Amino acid sequence: MLIELLTKRYPGMRAWLMQRLTALLLAIYSVMALVRFLLLQPNGYEAWVDFFQPCWWRFASWLFWVSLSIHAWLGVRDVFKDYVPNAHVRSVLLKLLVVMLWLYWAWATWLLLV
Amino acid sequence: MKNNPPQPRPSARATLDQKNRPKNLNLLTISLPINALVSILHRATGCVLFLMLPVILLLLQYALASAQHFETVLAILHAPVIKLMLIGLAWAFFHHFFAGIRHLAMDVHWMRTLMKARYTSKVVLVLGVIATLLLAIKLWM
Numbered sequence: 001m002l003i004e005l006l007t008k009r010y011p012g013m014r015a016w017l018m019q020r021l022t023a024l025l026l027a028i029y030s031v032m033a034l035v036r037f038l039l040l041q042p043n044g045y046e047a048w049v050d051f052f053q054p055c056w057w058r059f060a061s062w063l064f065w066v067s068l069s070i071h072a073w074l075g076v077r078d079v080f081k082d083y084v085p086n087a088h089v090r091s092v093l094l095k096l097l098v099v100m101l102w103l104y105w106a107w108a109t110w111l112l113l114v
Numbered sequence: 115m116k117n118n119p120p121q122p123r124p125s126a127r128a129t130l131d132q133k134n135r136p137k138n139l140n141l142l143t144i145s146l147p148i149n150a151l152v153s154i155l156h157r158a159t160g161c162v163l164f165l166m167l168p169v170i171l172l173l174l175q176y177a178l179a180s181a182q183h184f185e186t187v188l189a190i191l192h193a194p195v196i197k198l199m200l201i202g203l204a205w206a207f208f209h210h211f212f213a214g215i216r217h218l219a220m221d222v223h224w225m226r227t228l229m230k231a232r233y234t235s236k237v238v239l240v241l242g243v244i245a246t247l248l249l250a251i252k253l254w255m
Binding site (some may be wrong): 027076079 | 174
């Protein structure tokens with residue numbers, strides 16, 4: 001039954017679950033970032049670059065941004081669904097949202113690769 | 115001999131009531147339950163965080179670009195007005211964080227009764243303010 005609810009026939013359930021899963025990842029990364037910041041106490045440019053140097057941290061940050069994109073898409077989509085009654089305006093806004101999130105994703109990926 | 119006044123038909127009465135019913139859109143007269151307050155703030159702070167994404171990326175890019183850029187970013191962040199905005203953004207993050215954890219807890223059926231939900235709403239609001247205050251102290255020290 002539970003598995004059945006997560007198939008393509010129930011996209012709402014999938015969205016619901018994705019929002020929760022990405023929320024968990026975002027929360028875990030946020031706590032990790034805070035702990036790392038308090039442990040390393042980066043002071044100055046060199047320390048700040050070192051903070052973002054480790055490969056695993058870059059990968060974690062990248063995963064964070066992927067989760068953030070999905071989470072923001074679902075969240076803002078719900079806001080549009082609730083407050084934008086005009087279907088045409090809403091569909092334009094949703095497309096704009098997707099384009100912006102892809103751009104941010106590319107930007108973040110580039111920042112973490114360089 | 116009884117002379118009953120004609121009763122208006124229910125449908126006619128309904129339209130009359132719909133015409134005369136009070137328009138109560140004065141937001142100051144609506145009291146929001148604390149659960150609803152936490153919920154709408156969760157949504158509002160989510161929107162604010164989404165709108166600030168490009169600013170966060172831009173700051174990160176500048177801070178990592180070179181030592182000079184890093185100093186510029188620090189100087190910008192030290193301006194009192196920016197500091198206040200930073201604290202506002204931090205509150206948005208902390209509120210979204212704690213309220214989100216509350217929603218996750220309710221999804222797995224913790225703290226689900228009305229009394230408990232009201233209590234956890236207060237906890238979420240207080241935690242958000244405490245976390246923001248700690249950050250504010252750290253920023254001004």
